[in-house]
């Protein structure tokens with residue numbers, strides 16, 4: 001079957017206007033790379049040179065140049081009256097034996113890799129590269145107490161001994177886990193002992209470990225619709241069967257999940273601040289979810305990624321704290337409260353699973369860095385962490401209000417804002433007929449980012465809108481940025 005590539009192509013071919021490489025070469029390279037890694041399938045139709053040129057906002061000449069080259073080399077074929085297609089005859093052997101990039105040496109043999117790894121996208125979307133206004137997952141790094149942190153690092157470096165250089169406990173350092181236990185009990189109402197805590201390299205590793213320990217290929221798993229793309233990708237690598245379950249103002253719709261697949265093995269959820277739409281799961285839904293998990297011996301994975309930041313009420317207690325049957329695996333991270341390059345997160349594991357998780361962790365990467373756990377334990381124990389949260393809560397509250405106000409001023413009733421009560425992002429929805437992916441691709445690299453909402457959906461009809469991070473953008477800049485956003489949307 002032939003597939004047409006309408007607007008979906010533009011984010012994949014992104015021209016670097018500052019590059020010394022001419023446009024025709026950039027277009028040629030992008031197509032060739034996509035064909036070779038099978039992102040474009042043999043026989044698939046490609047856009048006409050005219051429409052691609054229009055999508056990219058350039059003249060037709062470089063597009064024609066690239067197409068001619070691809071036709072000449074056999075990557076494309078043209079069919080009279082039908083258009084241009086990816087060549088139907090690109091056998092695997094020929095691709096595997098293709099000449100190397102530098103100097104025509106043949107590759108040693110076919111590249112046989114797992115189907116699961118091939119299911120992941122290999123290119124980052126153009127809108128997801130680097131810092132800039134509205135970028136999601138960016139924090140106010142300039143407000144991080146770097147002096148204090150550096151002093152603590154220096155103090156710890158002086159204490160390094162030969163004995164602290166060995167492999168360590170896959171669960172994490174004892175001291176740090178004790179510090180975390182006190183924090184989680186107090187700040188997140190998590191019901192835990194230090195022996196249940198595993199220190200991990202960010203929540204992403206925790207999600208990966210949950211998938212490895214809890215799921216088999218084909219296991220049905222509830223995922224939020226819309227949901228967190230990197231959670232989806234961790235699940236894709238396990239080969240499980242993801243079942244999208246809708247979310248509404250009360251979070252995951254448990255009744256809908258039960259209707260779709262009562263016997264799911266697990267549910268992966270973000271109850272404190274649903275990603276991306278921002279709902280807080282109501283108590284009745286939490287109890288319903290726990291009840292379902294107990295009745296069906298299912299697991300609940302709670303990704304509690306940014307609940308330290310809540311602006312109109314106290315932080316919401318964890319779902320794990322309501323569980324009396326050991327069905328919840330709780331995940332937290334320092335990526336939002338401190339900085340993501342730290343790569344420190346943690347899990348609270350039900351006692352029945354601790355040994356399994358430790359064994360799988362040991363087999364995958366032994367343990368986390370001891371050094372940074374020690375520094376972070378000092379940082380928390382000496383009060384710097386609590387101080388930093390208090391300070392940044394006020395800062396982010398100010399940035400959030402400025403953004404909400406600017407959206408109201410510029411768009412009035414035209415734009416709906418969702419999920420602004422907590423965290424470091426909010427969502428704005430677009431009027432019908434506008435494509436968030438197309439607009440996002442257009443603004444990429446103009447100094448601000450509009451992360452599209454629709455790719456967060458996997459099954460049902462997607463809503464279009466933007467996920468706007470406000471953590472790294474000064475309040476004073478919001479009015480101007482929102483005006484620029486309006487310009488781009490109305491263009």
Ligand SMILES: Cc1ncc(COP(=O)(O)O)c(C=O)c1O
Nearest residue numbers: 137202203204228275305333335
């Ligand atoms: C839903 C969600 N979970 C977790 C994380 C944090 O991931 P990590 O701790 O691996 O940096 C993020 C970061 O953006 C997120 O959006």
